[in-house]
Amino acid sequence: MSQTTHHTAARGTAGVRVVGIILIVLGAVFVVAGVGTYAVVSSTLADQRITVSDDAAHFAGKQVKGPFTAYAQANVIDKHATEIGGGKTYSELPQDDPNRATVMTASFLQASLFTSVVAFGVAAFVAVMGVVVVLLGWSLTRLGRVA
Numbered sequence: 001m002s003q004t005t006h007h008t009a010a011r012g013t014a015g016v017r018v019v020g021i022i023l024i025v026l027g028a029v030f031v032v033a034g035v036g037t038y039a040v041v042s043s044t045l046a047d048q049r050i051t052v053s054d055d056a057a058h059f060a061g062k063q064v065k066g067p068f069t070a071y072a073q074a075n076v077i078d079k080h081a082t083e084i085g086g087g088k089t090y091s092e093l094p095q096d097d098p099n100r101a102t103v104m105t106a107s108f109l110q111a112s113l114f115t116s117v118v119a120f121g122v123a124a125f126v127a128v129m130g131v132v133v134v135l136l137g138w139s140l141t142r143l144g145r146v147a
Contacts, residue, residue: 030129031127033126037126041119045064046065055076056075057075059072070113070120077110081103081107084099085097086099
């Protein structure tokens with residue numbers, strides 16, 4: 001191998017290693033951000049001291065602080081609001097219906113709980129993708145050493 005070819009190859013493998021290191025750092029940031037977000041959402045829900053209703057299909061009596069308990073409580077709220085509204089949603093109830101405000105509040109609570117479920121999912125996705133990016137970066141750094 002000539003001096004020029006060897007120098008070009010060494011520079012190419014160094015570039016692969018640099019990209020690998022950058023991916024490892026970015027992946028670690030993703031893992032920390034995902035886990036941190038998951039913990040903050042969980043803590044914020046726990047601070048609300050919501051308990052899953054006794055008539056829930058799952059997790060009855062458990063504190064709402066995770067995606068499954070939040071989903072279970074949102075479903076119970078929907079069931080109760082449907083009963084109170086006589087099968088009608090907030091927008092379907094007449095404006096003078098005395099249950100309209102209760103159904104509206106239930107709708108807001110349900111939407112908030114479903115938003116937390118989505119936040120948990122996004123946080124978990126970011127953390128898992130961070131692990132994948134770290135592994136990809138690690139692989140590139142290994143390939144850069146071998147080449």
